[in-house]
Amino acid sequence: MNKNDYIAQVDSIEFSPDLEQKLIDGVALAKPSKKHVFYPLSAVAACILLVVIIAVPFAKNGAKTADNSVVETQDFKEKTTTYSSKFENYLADSSLSYVEDGMAAGGTLEEESNDVARLLHCLKLTHKNGENLTKAEYEAECKRLCSLGYDAHVYENDGDIKTDSEICILLGLLSDEEFSDTEYNFELTLVTE
Amino acid sequence: MDISYAVSTFARTVAKVAYTYTKNVPDAEDIAQEVFIALMNSGKTFESDEHLKAWLIRVTVNKCKNHLKSSWISRRSEMPDFVASQPVSDDKELLFALLSLDEKYRVPLHLYYYEGYSIKEIAEILGKKPATVGSQLDRGRNLLKSMLGGDTLE
Numbered sequence: 001m002n003k004n005d006y007i008a009q010v011d012s013i014e015f016s017p018d019l020e021q022k023l024i025d026g027v028a029l030a031k032p033s034k035k036h037v038f039y040p041l042s043a044v045a046a047c048i049l050l051v052v053i054i055a056v057p058f059a060k061n062g063a064k065t066a067d068n069s070v071v072e073t074q075d076f077k078e079k080t081t082t083y084s085s086k087f088e089n090y091l092a093d094s095s096l097s098y099v100e101d102g103m104a105a106g107g108t109l110e111e112e113s114n115d116v117a118r119l120l121h122c123l124k125l126t127h128k129n130g131e132n133l134t135k136a137e138y139e140a141e142c143k144r145l146c147s148l149g150y151d152a153h154v155y156e157n158d159g160d161i162k163t164d165s166e167i168c169i170l171l172g173l174l175s176d177e178e179f180s181d182t183e184y185n186f187e188l189t190l191v192t193e
Numbered sequence: 194m195d196i197s198y199a200v201s202t203f204a205r206t207v208a209k210v211a212y213t214y215t216k217n218v219p220d221a222e223d224i225a226q227e228v229f230i231a232l233m234n235s236g237k238t239f240e241s242d243e244h245l246k247a248w249l250i251r252v253t254v255n256k257c258k259n260h261l262k263s264s265w266i267s268r269r270s271e272m273p274d275f276v277a278s279q280p281v282s283d284d285k286e287l288l289f290a291l292l293s294l295d296e297k298y299r300v301p302l303h304l305y306y307y308e309g310y311s312i313k314e315i316a317e318i319l320g321k322k323p324a325t326v327g328s329q330l331d332r333g334r335n336l337l338k339s340m341l342g343g344d345t346l347e
Contacts (some may be wrong), residue, residue: 007285008306009285009287010307012285015208015222016218019222019225020200020204022226022313023229024196024197026226026229027196031334164214
């Protein structure tokens with residue numbers, strides 16, 4: 001078996017012989033008619049209103065796909081919030097401040113051992129007086145988080161993460177099993193960001 | 194955007210990518226239809242055919258994920274794979290072995306071996322890191338190798 005076998009086998013899939021024509025006909029049917037402008041306008045207005053009503057609850061939790069359809073990410077957010085609150089409560093007793101959080105994904109911290117695109121929580125920390133942490137201080141904080149059982153790694157941001165932090169701590173947000181049902185949505189988020 | 198040109202040039206590319214997700218022809222053709230309607234509605238202009246093709250593949254991937262995530266499909270997926278497709282035959286052994294892999298392996302494998310995209314290009318289309326795509330290709334090949342008794346894609 002080789003690449004050519006695979007190509008031949010894919011080429012032998014029996015799609016409709018008139019597939020192209022069917023698609024063109026389908027696209028033509030989907031085109032909005034220009035003959036009846038006023039009635040469709042009111043219909044469009046109603047649709048927009050309906051979309052706004054439906055979309056608002058998702059506005060904070062939705063991710064857009066490449067073709068701009070909204071994908072529900074409710075479960076993802078709920079889990080994120082739970083984890084974040086837990087972490088913020090912990091930080092409340094710390095000498096450091098939790099400044100912002102972001103999301104990161106793509107590959108894994110240990111690329112070779114696990115290729116599940118894990119969701120990571122990006123933590124930017126400062127001292128209580130607002131001063132940034134040095135790398136050494138991030139490493140010390142990271143070590144402390146690890147000792148508390150968190151899956152934490154210091155990460156020097158090379159632009160992958162949607163945050164302005166040059167350095168941060170990445171926390172593994174969910175176990176791979178828990179993450180499996182949210183991986184999909186997050187990948188879509190990354191595609192369009 | 195000339196939809197007729199896009200359809201006549203890339204309809205089968207889109208349908209084949211969709212097939213690697215849906216594993217059946219009717220659903221793949223339905224998704225191809227949705228993709229070209231999305232193209233019409235997008236009003237986008239493209240720098241080149243390659244740009245258009247990459248956009249179509251990316252939208253196809255997203256449409257397929259939406260499709261597979263729908264509750265109706267989730268219930269239907271309890272049925273055996275390939276139920277709406279061609280019967281498994283020896284002359285399609287490699288194709289069906291690939292289709293039996295997890296989605297995260299079969300799509301990069303298809304784009305790499307059939308469409309001839311580089312790892313970097315696949316990463317851009319799928320929104321993943323090149324290293325992730327590289328390791329998925331490697332593991333996918335190894336899985337195929339174990340399934341096919343030593344034969345795999347070279």
